[in-house]
Amino acid sequence: MNAVNRQMTLRRYPEGMPRESDFEVVTSEIPDVGEGEVLCRAQYLTVDPYIRVHVSPSMSVGYAPTTPLGAPIPGEAILQVVQSRHPGFKDGDFVAGFGGWQDYCALPGDSLRKVDRGLAPLSAHLGSLGMPGLTAYVGMTKLAEAQAGQTVFVSAALGGVGAVAGQLARIKGCRVVGVTSSAEKCRYAVEELGYDACLDRTRPDFAASVAAACPEGIDVNFENAGGEVFWAAFNNMKPYGRVLICGLVADYNDGAPPPGPDQAPHLLRMIALKRLVLKGVMVADYWDLRPRFLEEVSGLIRDGRLKSKEYVVQGIENAGRAMIDMLSGRNFGKTVVRIADAPVD
Ligand SMILES: NC(=O)c1ccc[n+]([C@@H]2O[C@H](COP(=O)([O-])OP(=O)(O)OC[C@H]3O[C@@H](n4cnc5c(N)ncnc54)[C@H](OP(=O)(O)O)[C@@H]3O)[C@@H](O)[C@H]2O)c1
Incomplete structure (x- = not known):
């Protein structure tokens, strides 16, 4: 066991795109384990857009309260049990829990879920088989009402x-x-995940490319981005289309709404004219739904019908950079940080 607990903390709240100097690794004692708690050692940390919301006081919301300066950055992690004072867990178990960006954490056993390594590699339990995968599953199976074709x-x-x-x-x-x-x-x-078409949002002709790729319009927009990507899709919605507002990562670095004309009248007029349905996810x-989701999606992964790509950054000291990479699109797939000697399945 390491003698110390390394924690990735915030030196200051980032303004705009975070910089590596906004983050700082500090060390603390390994926490004591209370009755009912489990001491865990981190294996993989997730780097998700919601963490940007946690480190921005102006965006504090119920599900993502602001992280105090100097405290470990919050987030889910894949952990290995080091010492258990909870009957449901034993040393060596792999679990998922909200340990944050640190080597060791003591968490209530009741807040942990066991990770089944037989379903997929450990890190996939932060991605396709984790909270992001469940979000996609909910959107596509419960909310989108998408029909073949x-x-x-x-x-x-x-x-x-x-x-x-x-x-x-698909x-x-x-x-x-x-x-x-x-x-x-x-x-x-297109080639690996089976998308029928994929558009590069960095190209100057991006908005025109949306219209060209969707000549009959869009039935379901699964919105993860916001900003210009949202408007390019919105302006091509088909009558009776559904817009799932899942996330607006393009806006997470902004403390305030972008300058410019008020787009609300256009948005509302189009909703009425096209009888669109907007749903928050x-x-x-x-x-x-997690048990059903795990069964169905792990089955698709096993059959080779659902693939994923990970962008793995090595070392807790690089977690801040991993977040910057994810927010600036330098990542190639789901972003995770691998800690020290975590197993690669
Ligand atoms: N509502 C919910 O319950 C829920 C749950 C989980 C996640 N979410 C939201 O879902 C979205 C996706 O989350 P994720 O975990 O899957 O993240 P992710 O896609 O793994 O990472 C974020 C991606 O956003 C894209 N991006 C970054 N800046 C952008 C910009 N200015 N314009 C357009 N795209 C930009 C980048 O992809 P490219 O460079 O490849 O475009 C980046 O890789 C986020 O908005 C997140 O907040 C919502």
Whole structure:
């Protein structure tokens, strides 16, 4: 066991795109384990967009309260049990829990879930088989009402949520158009994940390319991005289309709404004219679906029908950089940080 607990903390709240100097590794004692608690050692940390919301006081919301300066950055992690004072866990078990960006944490056993390594590699339990995958599953199976042959549009198409959403739509027989940020990523989306088309949001002709790729319009927009990507999709919605507002990562670095004309009248007029349905997605409402989701999606992974790509950054000291990479699209797949000698399944 390491003698100390390394924690990745915030030196200051980032303004705009975070910088590596906003983060700082500090050390603390390994925590004591109370009755009913489990001492765990981190294996993989997730790097998800919601963590950006946690480190921005101006965006504090109920599910993502602001992280105090100097405290470990919050987030789910794959952990290994080091010492258990809970009857449900024993030393060596692999679990998922909200340990944050640190080597060791003592968590209530009741807050942990066991990770079944037989279903998929450990890190996949933070992605396709974790909270992002469940979000995609909820969107595509409960909210999208997508029918075979309809056009489904997915932004952040290779990410933890997007890759699963896009492939579930494809499996339903939909025509799936993804968005990502380079020609190489677009190629991967089409050739490996089976997207029918994928558009590069960094190209100057991006908005025109959406219209060209969706000549009959978009039936379902699975919105993960916000910003210009949202508007390009919204302006191509088909009458009676569904817009799932899952996330708006393009806006998470902004403390305030972007300057410019008020777009609300245009938005509302189009909703009325096209009889669009907008639905907010909140995965926390659907934890009870997890067993069904795990069974179905792990089956698809096992059969080779659902794939994922991970962007693995090595070492807790690089977790801040991993977050910057994810927010700036330099990641190629679901972003995770691998700690020290974590197993690679
Ligand atoms: N509502 C819920 O319950 C729930 C749950 C989980 C996640 N979410 C949301 O779902 C979205 C995807 O989450 P994730 O965990 O799967 O993240 P992710 O896709 O793995 O990572 C974020 C991706 O967003 C894209 N991006 C970054 N800046 C962008 C910009 N300015 N414009 C357009 N795209 C940009 C980048 O992809 P490219 O460079 O490839 O485009 C980046 O890889 C996020 O908005 C997140 O907040 C919501």
